Amino acid sequence: MPDALTQLALVALGEVAPAEQIGELISMSEPNEEGVRTLRFASAVPGHPDWFWTVWTTQVDDDEPTVLECDLLPGEDALLAPAWIPWAERLAEFRATHDRSGKLVDEDDGEDLDDEGEEPEPGAADADAESEELRSSRGKSSARTQRRTRRRRRRRSS
Numbered sequence: 001m002p003d004a005l006t007q008l009a010l011v012a013l014g015e016v017a018p019a020e021q022i023g024e025l026i027s028m029s030e031p032n033e034e035g036v037r038t039l040r041f042a043s044a045v046p047g048h049p050d051w052f053w054t055v056w057t058t059q060v061d062d063d064e065p066t067v068l069e070c071d072l073l074p075g076e077d078a079l080l081a082p083a084w085i086p087w088a089e090r091l092a093e094f095r096a097t098h099d100r101s102g103k104l105v106d107e108d109d110g111e112d113l114d115d116e117g118e119e120p121e122p123g124a125a126d127a128d129a130e131s132e133e134l135r136s137s138r139g140k141s142s143a144r145t146q147r148r149t150r151r152r153r154r155r156r157s158s
Helices: 004-014 087-097 124-137 143-157
Strands: 022-028 036-043 051-058 066-074
Touching (some): 004 022, 004 036, 004 066, 022 051
Antiparallel strands (some): 036 051, 051 066
């Protein structure tokens, strides 16, 4: 039978997750100088290997313990989302690798080809260059995108 603090943590976790997704108690820390303890439980959340349910509790003087917060946190080998990239940078990279109609630029030979292998309409390269210069002047292009654009321009001019 779990002790009172573990039971309190399980009740709190039961409010945020189904019981079948909450595993056994893995660790319980000693209280820090502010009286806060951390309890870690195994997680059975589908798609979240090496994640842990974590509950923080505290007990002030002789009062009953209380839950501060509970959360699902990643372990050392947990799969995490990649770092966030601002929309302006993602858009600039897309524009550097696609023509105005959204078709991928063939970087091997430096030519823009549509699905049938035909060259894009005249003036598209000039419009791409102008829009890239505008984005660069606003400071929204990454250095990598600017290098790609310069490479594309050199290929087109040769």
